[in-house]
Each structure stands twice: as structure tokens, then as C-alpha cells.
Amino acid sequence: MRENVVDQSKDITILELLDRVLNKGVILTGDIVISVADIDLVYLGVKLMLSSVETMEQLKSGK
Amino acid sequence: MARMIYALVSSGEHPENLHSKLQGIQGIGGTELTKVSYESISAIISENEKADFTAEKEKVIEFAGVIEALSQGFTLLPMRFGSIMDSIEELNTMLERNYAKIRQNLDFVENKLEFGLKIFCDPEKITAELSSGIVAGIDHAESITSESGNSVFRDYVNKKLREHRIEELRLKYAETVIAEITEYFTGMNTMHTFRKMVSETNIIDALFLLDKDQKDTLVVAVAEMQKRNPLLSFMLTGPWPPYNFVDKSIK
Incomplete structure (x- = not known):
């Protein structure tokens, strides 16, 4: 039970980190270059990544 | 390159x-x-x-x-x-x-640090706790809907009524916890944002920007809030660089 709680906490912390680095922070409008790897990001990383690319596409197109 | x-x-x-x-x-x-x-x-x-x-x-x-x-x-x-x-x-x-x-x-x-605070609940535990107080209301609803004689309709209405009331109570419960936390952080003079009822299990997702010397005070405060709310799980993350408190876009 305790291990599950610890594992869950680690997963949430990694998700928090990925969310911040991919979706927060200062962004240079129009100068973001990001590639999607062949391999999937684990956990909810795929969702985060798609969200991030989508955000950047919107920024590039000025929407 | x-x-x-x-x-x-x-x-x-x-x-x-x-x-x-x-x-x-x-x-x-x-x-x-x-x-x-x-x-x-x-x-x-x-x-x-x-x-x-x-x-x-x-x-x-x-x-x-x-x-x-x-x-x-x-x-x-x-x-x-x-x-x-x-x-x-x-x-x-x-x-x-x-x-x-x-x-x-x-x-x-x-001289500021960012922290994240997520508050989770076990929906079944919270629902059991909250729904114990609404049985009388459901019984009343049953007496009304039973007049129609349509048990399928009655069951459906009762189910929806119960879900609606539990949702209302959960929201009220979350607002009570948010009020407690907001009052505390207002006193600390911090920047903060709250999202409530993010998902069925994540009832609060909060972000704070604190002075560095307030870090220990925050940790103690969250531990005390956890003690006062045993039905909830508090998860504090940080300190983070200020990802969520910067003006996002520059040209």
C-alpha cells in the first residue's frame, strides 16, 4: 500500500514536471521548434505532448 | 545547429x-x-x-x-x-x-518559489460520507415519484436526484476546503490560483508563489490541513522555478 502511494506520488510529480516544461514558462512566439519522437511519452505524456504541439501550432498560426 | x-x-x-x-x-x-x-x-x-x-x-x-x-x-x-x-x-x-x-x-x-498543491479524494469514501445525510431527501422524492406508478421512471429520477445532490455536496465540501486554504494564503500575502473539481478524484489543483523564507511555514500549514481533513489526500510539490507565474509570451 505504502509503495503504491509512493509510486503514485512519483508519477504525479513527473507529470507535473512534464506539464510545466512543455506547456508553461516563457514562450518565444513564432520561434518554437519541437519534434515529436517516434517513441511515445509514457503515462499521460502522449496527451501532454499532443496538447503542447497543438498549442504551438496555434501560436505559430497566430490564432 | x-x-x-x-x-x-x-x-x-x-x-x-x-x-x-x-x-x-x-x-x-x-x-x-x-x-x-x-x-x-x-x-x-x-x-x-x-x-x-x-x-x-x-x-x-x-x-x-x-x-x-x-x-x-x-x-x-x-x-x-x-x-x-x-x-x-x-x-x-x-x-x-x-x-x-x-x-x-x-x-x-x-526570491520567490512556486509550489503546487493537489488535493485528492477517494470518491467512494466521500460519497458514502456525504450521501448518509441525504437519505431523508431521497425518501421524500421517492414518495412523490411513486405516485406516478412508473418504477423505471421513479428509479431514474431518484438516481439522478441522488447524483445531483452528492455532486452539490462535494462541490460545497470542496468550496469549504478552498475557503480554508484561501483564508490561510491570503494571510501569507501570496500569489495563488485555484482550480476546483478538476476531476472526480482531484478536487483542488492550486498553485502558489511564495517568498523563499515562507517555504517551511507552507509545509507545516499543509500538514495541519491534512490532519484536519482526513478524508482527503494533500500532495504538495515544489519548490519549482516560477513556470506558472511568468508573462508567457515574448516576441
């Missing part, structure tokens, strides 16, 4: 002193970190192959690690992963063009 930007930092009156502070910190793929300065601000960069901008989990975590290491020595604005520029000249122009905005943001986050 392109310049990957990790952070915009406050370099003070003597940006030449930055070099020593950057020693011991490496960029993605073991690359050397360098600076590009304009007046009292600097961009911390490394020269990388385009392949390094691929958003693999390991690279993203490495990028975050560089920002984390930089945050130990500088007041900084973290850049989003994938922020690059082709040349030093472009970087200089960008810093000059955005100097006032960057300086203002750096002053705002100086």
Missing part, C-alpha cells in the same frame, strides 16, 4: 560574473552553457543539434534539470522546451526588444 534557450536570468550589473556560476552545469546532451547578455538580463543557452529538440521524456526531464540547477544560483524565468534561435544576433535583438517586460517579470519573481 541552433541555440537552445533554457532561461532568462537576472545578471545584475556585472554579467561577466555569470561565467563562474555556470560552471558545473551542462546543457542537454552534455553541451556547454553560455550566456547572451543585454544590460541586466541574460539568456542562458547551449548550441545543440536539431535532434536534441525532440520531445522525448528523457530530454524534457534533462531540460527541466538544467533549469532547476540554474534556479539555485539565479533569479530566472524558465523557458518552454523547444525555445530556440538560430543566431546570437537574433538573441540579442530579442533581449533588447523585450528588455522592459523581462526585467519586470524577473523583479516580480525575485
